[in-house]
Amino acid sequence: MAEDNKKTVYTPDDPRGLNEPFLPVAIAKQIDLPGNKNVSDAPIKVTGRYITKEYDMGTSRNEKIQAILNPLKSNKEKFWGLKGISFDVFEGDVVGVIGVNGSGKSTLLNILSGALVETSGRLVIKGQTSLLSVWDGLRDNLTGLENIRLKSLMMGLSNKEIDDQINDIAEFSELGKFIKQPVKNYSSGMRSKLGFSIAVHQDPDIMIIDEALSVGDQTFTRKALNKMKEFKAAGKTIFFVSHALGQIEEFTDKTMWIQYGELRAYGDTATILQEYKDWTKWYNQLDDDVKKSYVSARKQAQNDFNRTQLAERIAEDGHLDNNEKKKIVRDNEIGGRLSLLNWLLALAGTGIFAYAVYMYTYLGR
Amino acid sequence: MKEIWIVLREQIKYFPVILRLARYETRAKYKDHSLGILWDFINPVMQIATYWLVFGIGLRQGGTTDGVSYVGWLVIGQATWLFLNTSFMDATWSIRANVRQVSKMNFPISIMPTVRTWINVIPFVLTLAVGVLIAVGSGVQLTAHAFQFVYYFIAMLAFLHALGIFNATITVMFPDYQQLIQTIMRFVFWFSGAVIDIASKLGPTHGRIGRLIELNPFYYLIAGVRDSFLSTGWIWDHPSQNIAFWMFILVTLLIGSHLHLKFRAHFADLV
Numbered sequence: 001m002a003e004d005n006k007k008t009v010y011t012p013d014d015p016r017g018l019n020e021p022f023l024p025v026a027i028a029k030q031i032d033l034p035g036n037k038n039v040s041d042a043p044i045k046v047t048g049r050y051i052t053k054e055y056d057m058g059t060s061r062n063e064k065i066q067a068i069l070n071p072l073k074s075n076k077e078k079f080w081g082l083k084g085i086s087f088d089v090f091e092g093d094v095v096g097v098i099g100v101n102g103s104g105k106s107t108l109l110n111i112l113s114g115a116l117v118e119t120s121g122r123l124v125i126k127g128q129t130s131l132l133s134v135w136d137g138l139r140d141n142l143t144g145l146e147n148i149r150l151k152s153l154m155m156g157l158s159n160k161e162i163d164d165q166i167n168d169i170a171e172f173s174e175l176g177k178f179i180k181q182p183v184k185n186y187s188s189g190m191r192s193k194l195g196f197s198i199a200v201h202q203d204p205d206i207m208i209i210d211e212a213l214s215v216g217d218q219t220f221t222r223k224a225l226n227k228m229k230e231f232k233a234a235g236k237t238i239f240f241v242s243h244a245l246g247q248i249e250e251f252t253d254k255t256m257w258i259q260y261g262e263l264r265a266y267g268d269t270a271t272i273l274q275e276y277k278d279w280t281k282w283y284n285q286l287d288d289d290v291k292k293s294y295v296s297a298r299k300q301a302q303n304d305f306n307r308t309q310l311a312e313r314i315a316e317d318g319h320l321d322n323n324e325k326k327k328i329v330r331d332n333e334i335g336g337r338l339s340l341l342n343w344l345l346a347l348a349g350t351g352i353f354a355y356a357v358y359m360y361t362y363l364g365r
Numbered sequence: 366m367k368e369i370w371i372v373l374r375e376q377i378k379y380f381p382v383i384l385r386l387a388r389y390e391t392r393a394k395y396k397d398h399s400l401g402i403l404w405d406f407i408n409p410v411m412q413i414a415t416y417w418l419v420f421g422i423g424l425r426q427g428g429t430t431d432g433v434s435y436v437g438w439l440v441i442g443q444a445t446w447l448f449l450n451t452s453f454m455d456a457t458w459s460i461r462a463n464v465r466q467v468s469k470m471n472f473p474i475s476i477m478p479t480v481r482t483w484i485n486v487i488p489f490v491l492t493l494a495v496g497v498l499i500a501v502g503s504g505v506q507l508t509a510h511a512f513q514f515v516y517y518f519i520a521m522l523a524f525l526h527a528l529g530i531f532n533a534t535i536t537v538m539f540p541d542y543q544q545l546i547q548t549i550m551r552f553v554f555w556f557s558g559a560v561i562d563i564a565s566k567l568g569p570t571h572g573r574i575g576r577l578i579e580l581n582p583f584y585y586l587i588a589g590v591r592d593s594f595l596s597t598g599w600i601w602d603h604p605s606q607n608i609a610f611w612m613f614i615l616v617t618l619l620i621g622s623h624l625h626l627k628f629r630a631h632f633a634d635l636v
Contacts, residue, residue, distance in 0.1 A: 110633075117630040117631060128471070139393070142396070146396075149389065153386055154467070154470040154471070156471040338620075342366060342623065345366060345615075346619050349612045349616040349619070350612070350616055352608060353608075353609055353616065356606070356608040356609035356612065357577075357580055357605075360576055360606055361577045362573065364572070
């Protein structure tokens with residue numbers, strides 16, 4: 001049995017997969033990818049260097065906490081959602097993000113929006129990001145209008161600012177009378193319309209759109225795309241994730257292709273889409289068992305990835321000096337320990353507390 | 366020390382957001398109810414009425430407590446207890462329940478416990494006012510003692526902030542903690558002096574145990590609010606009690622703020 005299992009594991013020199021087109025670039029060469037060139041001399045908006053995300057596959061909560069506290073010691077199974085992704089994005093860039101399901105797209109977007117923290121690497125974002133995801137932040141028992149208000153409040157708008165734009169948002173959403181119905185009665189298309197309408201009225205510098213447009217109908221998608229073109233014309237930076245390659249092609253200038261936690265390609269949309277289509281074609285013509293072993297080998301590589309491998313790869317980088325390399329290899333800090341002064345303060349506080357308790361209980365003062 | 370200040374500064378900076386969210390939550394909470402916000406008033410009144418029936422009439426505690434009629438004493442204490450207990454318990458799950466939503470929003474998650482406190486402020490003020498009216502109706506004179514309420518209100522906010530940050534952070538990491546707190550609070554209720562003054566019931570023979578009970582922060586705050594409106598004592602009558610209370614706040618706040626800042630970036634991974 002063990003013998004059989006071994007056979008199904010895919011190795012890079014397995015003849016069945018040898019012809020895979022466009023193997024991912026070496027991790028240290030990502031910064032040389034054409035997508036990182038600043039063609040129009042625009043100010044830089046987002047810089048990512050060797051961003052990783054390690055997920056702990058330990059199921060129990062204690063294991064998770066241990067993993068956060070002491071990532072090096074924990075022996076539990078790991079999964080690297082991102083294996084060190086580097087890229088530059090400039091003001092006015094509209095970046096498409098493509099890749100098969102489970103490739104790490106959502107992880108990257110969540111890190112960009114601040115919902116998750118990267119495990120290691122450096123991420124510099126200049127400006128406010130806003131993540132538009134259809135299923136997020138809408139409360140089922142509130143009506144559309146109330147959800148608009150709540151979400152705007154959460155964005156930090158004042159009541160007056162909300163009053164000023166609430167009608168615009170409601171109108172843009174095309175929900176008509178349904179805007180006064182609880183969101184639980186909405187179809188997925190209606191939710192998407194509402195979510196999108198709220199998000200585009202928040203006016204963030206950097207917009208992150210996560211497959212939001214794929215559920216709306218054609219007419220609304222058109223309208224939304226037009227709205228986003230306005231943003232593009234206004235020089236906003238947009239990340240756009242979609243499986244609809246047509247939308248990516250029409251709307252974005254650059255595209256990142258992320259696969260199995262690696263940045264496979266980053267460059268102008270037409271080229272990357274062609275590569276992606278070629279790759280998909282190649283993949284689809286594989287036999288089922290080859291597909292299976294190919295995917296499981298890639299997933300296994302994400303399991304087996306470790307900090308040593310990361311450090312080795314970063315060491316090959318020609319753009320960073322040694323100091324920076326050292327910094328980037330290290331995990332991002334989990335906040336410091338309690339400082340000595342604070343320990344003393346806590347101890348003194350506890351001491352005074354105990355004395356006061358004694359004074360009151362025994363002496364009644 | 367720096368940690369305390371960082372978290373506190375967030376509360377101050379985002380105070381308008383806190384109030385707006387609190388107002389909105391209140392409106393959203395009773396959205397499907399025809400009586401709406403009135404329920405925030407009816408519920409405590411019914412609860413207080415129950416205690417009055419049991420302890421005021423049933424167990425003949427009636428007559429006077431601290432020299433004033435039991436009903437006024439009970440309503441003031443119960444109003445304070447309900448405010449503290451509700452805010453305290455709500456704060457405990459506030460971060461856990463909202464972490465996914467809030468981490469994408471434009472404010473720090475540390476304000477979520479505070480939002481829960483401010484949601485309960487208006488019902489508290491209303492019930493407290495009823496209690497004071499009842500007390501005045503039964504012959505209590507409001508004196509300069511009443512100004513002490515300002516101090517005790519600040520003390521309540523400090524208590525709820527410190528414990529809110531601490532409990533909410535721990536609950537994200539260990540959900541069992543919330544159940545534990547819930548169990549403890551059922552117990553604390555009877556020692557908080559909200560419905561019976563257990564310390565004086567113990568009598569002079571168990572003076573020390575009585576005073577030990579009086580040191581719990583809930584008792585301190587409830588007794589303080591009563592002192593303010595029933596003119597039964599001054600803040601400086603019991604210096605050690607004050608010191609114990611504030612030292613407890615300081616240490617909790619220090620550890621709570623530290624843990625909160627240390628782990629908050631990872632909350633989304635833990636829930």
